[in-house]
Amino acid sequence: MAGSFGSRKIEVPDLLIERSAVMATDAPGEAPSGQYYWPNKMGRMYLLALEDVMGKNGANEVLNQARLRHRINNYPPCNLDLGWSFQEMSDLSQALVDLHGPEGGSALALRVGHAWFHYAMKDMAAVLGIADLAFRLLPLSTKIRLGLQAMADTFNNTSDQIVHLEEEGDRFLYHVERCPFCWNRVSDVAICHSGLGILQAGVHWVTGGKEVRIGEIGCLARGEPFCTYRIEKRPHA
Numbered sequence: 001m002a003g004s005f006g007s008r009k010i011e012v013p014d015l016l017i018e019r020s021a022v023m024a025t026d027a028p029g030e031a032p033s034g035q036y037y038w039p040n041k042m043g044r045m046y047l048l049a050l051e052d053v054m055g056k057n058g059a060n061e062v063l064n065q066a067r068l069r070h071r072i073n074n075y076p077p078c079n080l081d082l083g084w085s086f087q088e089m090s091d092l093s094q095a096l097v098d099l100h101g102p103e104g105g106s107a108l109a110l111r112v113g114h115a116w117f118h119y120a121m122k123d124m125a126a127v128l129g130i131a132d133l134a135f136r137l138l139p140l141s142t143k144i145r146l147g148l149q150a151m152a153d154t155f156n157n158t159s160d161q162i163v164h165l166e167e168e169g170d171r172f173l174y175h176v177e178r179c180p181f182c183w184n185r186v187s188d189v190a191i192c193h194s195g196l197g198i199l200q201a202g203v204h205w206v207t208g209g210k211e212v213r214i215g216e217i218g219c220l221a222r223g224e225p226f227c228t229y230r231i232e233k234r235p236h237a
């Protein structure tokens with residue numbers, strides 16, 4: 001559940017804050033249209049990731065189903081302007097389910113999330129500095145915390161997605177207050193599988209491939225206050 005709000009806020013060393021600030025744009029305010037956005041380049045990465053998982057024709061089929069035909073062969077440009085709407089992302093996620101069923105669609109969305117992370121890393125690894133030697137020498141749970149915070153900072157600084165991190169015993173809770181994947185969707189189960197895939201790939205990368213349990217335990221689509229992901233601090237055997 002997305003409860004347990006008593007946990008302490010996590011401090012991030014200057015190392016990551018300074019570096020992630022390099023890619024920050026102006027902080028997003030409330031959208032007058034009620035619409036929220038990721039930067040174009042993140043949306044572009046999502047469509048490239050979709051292609052990697054489904055092939056070009058498969059990706060086009062999903063775009064068609066999502067009534068995003070105008071995006072076929074017309075991906076968002078590679079810049080930080082806020083031009084990829086939460087509604088588009090949400091429609092794409094729903095289209096995956098419409099075309100491939102709840103289980104198949106979820107599995108595909110998860111894989112797209114993984115692929116997205118690898119595009120994002122190519123773009124941001126140097127900026128975030130988490131490949132540095134100093135970082136590699138840190139304890140595992142510190143690496144996970146810094147990785148999650150770097151991800152949260154990236155979304156908070158460059159998009160309308162709002163993320164905050166909590167630490168609760170032997171887990172981290174990664175709360176998304178505005179989530180593109182389930183925007184305007186209603187469900188009785190958690191449905192942000194691409195968000196989960198991004199986090200799984202991120203934690204896998206940051207820990208050098210350790211198997212750390214991650215699950216979406218709360219979802220805005222289910223009427224909860226956040227989409228909340230729980231990340232264990234230690235790998236399971």
Ligand SMILES: [Zn+2]
Nearest residue numbers: 192219220227
């Ligand atoms: Zn969700």
